[in-house]
Amino acid sequence: MSLDDFEPVIGLEIHVQLATHAKAFSPSGIEFGAPPNSLTDPTVLGLPGALPVFNAAALQCALALGVATGSQIRARSRFSRKHYFYPDQPKGYQISQFDEPLCEHGHLDVLLGNTVKRVELQRIHLEEDAGKNMHVGSVSHVDLNRAGIPLVEVVTAPVITSADEAAEFMRSLHRLVRWLGISEADMERGHLRCDANVSVRRKGEDRLGTRTELKNINSFKFVQAAIEHEITRQVRIVDGGGRIERETRLWDANAGQSAPLRSKEEANDYRYFPDPDLPPLVVEGRVMAEVLRMLPELPVPRFQRYTQELGLAADDAKTLVGERALADYFDAALAAHPVKTSARTLANWILTELLGALNAAGVEIAASPMTPETVSALVVLVETGAISGKIGKEIFEESYRTGEAPKTIVERRGVTQISDEATLVPLIEQVIIANPKQVEGYRGGKESLFSFFVGQVMKATQGRANPVVTAELLKARLKG
Secondary structure, three states: OOHHHEEEEEEEEEEEEOOOOEOOOOOOEOOOOOOOOOOOOHHHHOOOOOOOOOOHHHHHHHHHHHHHOOOEEOOEEOOEEEEOOOOOOOOOEEEEOOOOOOEEOOEEEEEEOOEEEEEEEEEEEEEEOOOEEEEEOOEEEEEOOOOOOEEEEEEEOOOEOOHHHHHHHHHHHHHHHHHHOOOOOOHHHOOEEEEEEEEEEEOOOOOOOOOEEEEEEOOHHHHHHHHHHHHHHHHHHHHOOOOOOOEEEEEEOOOOEEEEEEEOOOHHHHOOEEOOOOOOEEOOHHHHHHHHHHOOOOHHHHHHHHHHHOOOOHHHHHHHOOOHHHHHHHHHHHHHOOOHHHHHHHHHHHHHHHHHHHHHHOOOHHHOOOOHHHHHHHHHHHHOOOOOHHHHHHHHHHHHHHOOOHHHHHHHHOOOOEOOHHHHHHHHHHHHHHOHHHHHHHHOOOHHHHHHHHHHHHHHOOOOEOHHHHHHHHHHHHHO
């Protein structure tokens, strides 16, 4: 068996819990960790006479994602009933969208190393979540607190070609929904869950192979491991002359393998039909205008601006756009910075010194004790030669700890860098006179002694001598 003889074809279906205060079709609240079955109501329970009313806040969230992914927005979409009988779905059906989804034919740009790959989306549709089954030994329990929570399901085209790419797509969607503020996307709480459809075919073939579905994966690491395992499993079967069964499989992260759950359902198994209790979902112009007005600059365009216009390294730019609050902080610091050509230096101070201090203290960037303007002011002091980089780090630590302005600390401590030749030349002369053997050795070809002279000048000035100016003056004097 050789994996190189085959190519995988992968499509993802990712459920994203929307950041609303109430459920999709009823007024019950949403609270992770609430006592089991404490957040239900007649609509969630499917009691006779209970009618659903759609939560408009969920529509705004879904529209924001649709616009951000360049999707075609359906002005008039419809909810349908998707019938299945599980203990966590007391109505016997799930309210979802079927043949008239809200968003279609969009795309999501994914950062793969230094490049951007555009992954086509088939659709983004609204639906409600089901409850949760919990198994304790031989006893099963059902918690319906999650039932009815509003979701969007993001469905890609079958265009993803590796497990790495699938995991990166999931990271990109996770970043985007958090960036837009439409979901907390806390994967440990099940806010973002992935179903992966995987098939393999021999290289050169056009026809898609039989696919299997890996169900409910809630981590980037697990989705990559599960898809890699499934690719290997399918290649082994096909290469051995066997046939892939169309089925849904569960991934066991602890065992590092998947197991069959059930045969894969088709759309006709669910007996979809339009929900008679819900009118068509109409996107009004004022709602769309508000979504467009609130849409921020998106992660990939900002990444491209940072790398192409500001000259940032791709890794630094990717870290900055990993979180909207961090990217906004950098942009605010850049706006306050007088020298736009030094964006790389500014980014380095934020990513190294500031994030280092914040991470050590367990503080988010939004709660940073140093404002973007303060960091910019400190970097200016270093760039203009007012203080050395080493002193700059000391000033940063004190400013971070006390909130005092960097310039005030520099003036109080008297640590301004010495760049004046009239001050440095006499000090250099004293160093040369005091170390005749080292001078003789340097002039005799031992160039490694040069750092000794620089160190002596630094020692004499308590580290305040400008190293660049000092080096130039020393070289001229030693040659003389």
